[in-house]
Amino acid sequence: MKLTKQNLSERIDYIYDAIVVGGGVGGLSAGIYLQRYLLSSLIIDKGKARSFWMQELHNYLGLPPDTPGRSLLRQGKEHYLTLGGDMLDAFVEEIVDEGETFAVKVKIDRQDSFHQTFHARYLIAASGIIDYLPNLDNMRNVFDYAGYNLHVCLICDGYEMAEKKVGVFASTASKAEVVFSLGWFTPHITLFTQGMFEVGDELRQKLQENGYQIIETSIQQFLGEDHQMNGVELEDGTVIALEAGLISMGSKYHADYLEKFDLEKQGENLVTDKMARTSHPRIFAIGDLKVGLNQVVVAAADGALAATQIWRDLRRSRPMAGSGSKILSDR
Structure with missing residues (x-):
């Protein structure tokens, strides 16, 4: 009862x-x-x-x-x-x-x-x-998309990101390594460090060899509508278009x-x-x-x-x- x-x-x-x-x-x-x-x-x-x-x-x-x-x-x-x-x-x-x-x-x-x-x-x-999520001033902005096309599990949702432009939001260099597994599903990957860690020479070279972009500027907010994230706005005002996201923050x-x-x-x-x-x-x-x-x-x-x-x-x-x-x- x-x-x-x-x-x-x-x-x-x-x-x-x-x-x-x-x-x-x-x-x-x-x-x-x-x-x-x-x-x-x-x-x-x-x-x-x-x-x-x-x-x-x-x-x-x-x-x-x-x-x-x-x-x-x-x-x-x-x-x-x-x-x-x-x-x-x-x-x-x-x-x-x-x-x-x-x-x-x-x-x-x-x-x-x-x-x-x-x-x-x-x-x-x-x-x-x-799961830890990106820590923004407006966390409601994160929850608008988390669990929809802003994913936290590659095993669960790799298929959902196939051939899409995907942003990976990592908290450490080791957690950024998920981009290489994600590469099985899509080659269109951008790594966002959110200013939380430095990308070492070895990791940077490996990312560049695979054609993955690196964005080290902090995120201001996610963009989208009806719970579908379609990009991010950085703190400097730059907008990066995306079709899905993968959070790898532990x-x-x-x-x-x-x-x-x-x-x-x-x-x-x-x-x-x-x-x-x-x-x-x-x-x-x-x-x-x-x-x-x-x-x-x-x-x-x-x-x-x-x-x-x-x-x-x-x-x-x-x-x-x-x-x-x-x-x-x-x-």
Whole structure:
């Protein structure tokens, strides 16, 4: 059920089989599988899923290519709730390992907020990432086009940029290297450094050899209409015509609540086994938080894997279905 101030007391004294942090595609997939395994689950969602602002999911099998990400999330939430799962809009502040269970402390509501603690045997981290965007004085100008033809994922949207004049907006020299992968789809590429880094001699030569332009003046604003970006205006007033854009500025990983566990990482990504288990035996990581491909379809698969492994673990220590084991357990 959807947890609110009015019914929270019904769940305070329970131990969930698993708490899922994050209500994006990966978290919803995990929750659906957990419920279908007759386990008890709570999804805690802060409402900032990366896929929420993706305007069209062009590469998700079986969906019309103009399906908005928010439609997929809405249907996933409805499906999860029909299976008897619990969902709470809240922010996870701290997780404490109590030995056999985790205490998950959350902050509920932005105004008149209050705190609550929930308990679970397993934890699935599905809180994902959010992409850094060009930092302009008028950020509304960025959001007018982000998720439309101003893309953040080459794997997702390289096809959408094929043979188009594309501006790549990078924050570091290493992130500028994405232009060479983008070159598979289009030769018409302009790199915008936004004044954030210097282009070294080696990178500059490589860009020039491929025929890519370099603009090192800062951006004043994006230009376009009806959410379709068609160029940029630089701070000196120069206008550069474009047909699409690719932002390569890195991402914020929403996993501060896991820092105390000292989990194995590769860069900023969590290392997991083939079933999404981290170096902690009762913590799983799925979707963009883990090492792997940042794709909606992959996150959905990760959720299925993590839920399945938790079911296998619990099966070994729990009576068969029919004994009441599927009901939320008293603490």
